[in-house]
Amino acid sequence: MKEYDFGDLVELKKPHPCGTNAWRIIRMGMDIRIKCTGCGSSVLMPRSDFERRLRRVLKKAADAGGAETAKERG
Ligand SMILES: [Zn+2]
Secondary structure (H helix, E strand, O other), X not given: OOOOOOOOEEEEOOOOOOOOOOEXXXXXXXXXXXXXXXXXXXXXXXXXXXXXXXXXXXXXXXXXXXXXXXOOOO
């Protein structure tokens, strides 16, 4: 079972037609909505479908917590 959560950046088995293979999870529920970080289009799919397509989690939202707003200096 793969671990993923809201806000995570994930890689799917198939890249988006735009060539990007990095998706942000923007909705968690019975259905999962992910957004392509390349072109910004979003896709809604059942959770089971998502888990089949998921290859790996690129970046946990928790890891990035605050990192985007408070970048390390020096
Ligand atoms: Zn795309």
